């Protein structure tokens with residue numbers, strides 16, 4: 001294991017730099033190979049993150065912008081894309097104007113700020129500082145405004161490329177272990193159409209008539225599904241043991257699906273079936289839980305009473321997460337892995353990686369204990385994307401990385417969406 005020490009400028013907040021280094025260290029490309037830590041003795045540092053001169057042969061100096069790693073976050077900083085071609089690979093950094101250089105490495109000086117770039121993406125900085133009144137109907141930063149969407153970067157795991165480039169500064173011939181894994185998950189918002197309100201059902205019916213390929217057949221399928229009272233758990237047949245079922249139980253917002261007694265009976269039979277098959281269950285906190293400790297607590301207690309187990313995995317309903325408010329409350333409630341970071345309308349890498357990373361706790365200004373497991377593909381997002389394409393169900397992103405044998409791709413299906421799709425086809 002190679003140990004690399006980073007010397008950093010006094011202005012930089014060590015907790016933020018350590019946060020970035022921790023996430024680099026847990027990345028599968030680094031695990032058991034290389035370990036980074038912050039140092040304050042210049043003479044033993046392998047990489048300088050400061051204005052100081054390079055004084056040893058094995059040292060690199062990184063051009064430091066460090067706006068995000070200062071004690072005060074500069075909310076007015078406008079981050080631009082800084083692209084540098086290195087060894088045939090386009091590397092994507094964030095930057096403010098002054099750091100723009102076409103060459104990445106000259107005389108052991110790196111003209112791009114890797115730590116800043118990684119902090120920007122992992123901490124979800126832009127979503128935290130985005131004006132609340134400009135959020136969309138799901139109370140989220142509009143996806144079109146996100147850095148990775150604006151610059152069309154979300155088709156590739158650009159963060160993984162950066163980390164590999166960084167490791168190779170110190171181990172030039174390093175090859176990451178190629179492991180490809182699909183992590184299937186299901187969000188259970190409701191288990192049958194009869195759990196929806198009349199208005200919601202009319203809306204779906206009309207949309208089948210308008211958008212469906214064969215409206216009459218679709219309409220008929222819809223009524224068949226509506227009046228079929230048996231719950232169909234056959235979707236579990238396509239499930240592997242590394243998957244997770246996230247269950248919504250509670251919530252009174254118009255985006256939630258308030259549960260009847262019958263719904264809870266269905267949830268219990270789903271839980272029993274999951275137990276039989278050894279499938280893990282997580283909580284799918286309802287829409288308004290993003291800001292409410294009490295609401296998440298109530299829902300976790302209700303579900304863990306039904307599963308008779310401690311719940312440690314979570315995904316917010318509608319991916320409604322507020323990085324400043326939700327992370328601290330998930331942390332307090334013992335959630336260890338959250339899988340809410342993904343797109344509602346796009347397919348791809350929102351954080352530039354499929355690998356897990358620790359969230360930043362913006363409230364306490366420190367690393368959180370919650371691991372973020374990015375969501376890469378979701379059926380409903382694919383539905384939106386396919387409206388823009390002719391090829392309706394093409395899963396490009398996943399296929400590409402399957403060929404490369406790279407990534408831990410988390411995908412999400414809504415079983416009820418499958419029957420909805422049957423109505424549209």
Ligand SMILES: [Zn+2]
Nearest residue numbers: 187189317318
């Ligand atoms: Zn949901």
